Amino acid sequence: MNTILQIFDVIPIHTKNNLSWSQHLSQAITSLPELVEHLGLPKSLAQQGAEAHQSFKLLVPRPYLSRIEYGNPNDPLLLQVLPSLSEMQKVVGYTKDPLEEADHNPQKAIVHKYKRRLLVITTGTCAVNCRYCFRRHFPYGENQLAQAEWESVIDYLKAHPDVNEVILSGGDPLMMKDSLLADKLHKLEALPQIKRLRIHSRLPVVIPDRVCDDMLTWITASRLDIVMVWHINHANEVDANLAQAADKLKKRASPCLTKGYY
Numbered sequence: 671m672n673t674i675l676q677i678f679d680v681i682p683i684h685t686k687n688n689l690s691w692s693q694h695l696s697q698a699i700t701s702l703p704e705l706v707e708h709l710g711l712p713k714s715l716a717q718q719g720a721e722a723h724q725s726f727k728l729l730v731p732r733p734y735l736s737r738i739e740y741g742n743p744n745d746p747l748l749l750q751v752l753p754s755l756s757e758m759q760k761v762v763g764y765t766k767d768p769l770e771e772a773d774h775n776p777q778k779a780i781v782h783k784y785k786r787r788l789l790v791i792t793t794g795t796c797a798v799n800c801r802y803c804f805r806r807h808f809p810y811g812e813n814q815l816a817q818a819e820w821e822s823v824i825d826y827l828k829a830h831p832d833v834n835e836v837i838l839s840g841g842d843p844l845m846m847k848d849s850l851l852a853d854k855l856h857k858l859e860a861l862p863q864i865k866r867l868r869i870h871s872r873l874p875v876v877i878p879d880r881v882c883d884d885m886l887t888w889i890t891a892s893r894l895d896i897v898m899v900w901h902i903n904h905a906n907e908v909d910a911n912l913a914q915a916a917d918k919l920k921k922r923a924s925p926c927l928t929k930g931y932y
């Protein structure tokens with residue numbers, strides 16, 4: 671659990687630009703030919719990935735792009751985001767719902783597999799589209815929760831008093847504005863049964879500026895035991911800006927990190 675923190679402790683902090691996380695998001699690359707050209711890769715890679723791109727659109731924010739090696743078609747970060755023909759192959763024994771979430775989806779936006787833990791699909795969007803994503807076929811359309819419908823989650827929790835831990839998942843829960851996340855948090859805090867909130871996100875990994883003051887404000891003010899789970903796949907993803915974001919979180923909200931940081 672502390673391994674990544676130890677890595678962060680030895681990475682020097684470099685300067686970075688001043689864009690907000692949402693500005694980084696708006697400048698993300700969504701064009702396959704543009705990605706291939708930007709990284710000096712053969713144009714044939716764009717052609718062979720076209721069908722997969724149509725099936726699941728390419729999305730790469732530039733702070734993540736900067737960690738991909740120029741001219742290397744086998745870069746481990748590139749392979750996570752580059753659409754490939756192999757994604758379209760059918761493989762015997764593979765399924766579109768490997769975690770069998772459809773069997774545990776009792777109502778809109780809720781996945782309830784364990785007695786004391788409830789997973790809430792907060793949004794269907796992400797800051798990066800990972801080719802391997804096990805939720806890329808999840809029926810987000812049927813599980814899209816309008817802001818006004820959050821009460822249905824609260825009602826479900828009241829009807830299941832054994833649940834003491836809520837996981838905000840998605841998509842990526844940190845795609846929501848901090849004001850909306852704070853509002854959800856307050857509603858959960860009002861339920862005495864809820865002790866812990868887990869926030870599962872890849873957003874700070876691909877756009878480290880997501881660890882902003884607004885986010886730290888609602889996290890540090892909560893009575894809940896908040897556990898941030900960052901989805902990191904490869905050591906090359908841990909650059910100086912990510913280290914700085916982790917350091918900021920560690921200093922302002924140390925319980926989040928010491929209680930659960932992967």
Ligand code: SF4
Binds near residue numbers: 795
């Ligand atoms: S960020 Fe997470 S949910 Fe979104 S595409 Fe990647 S693995 Fe899937």
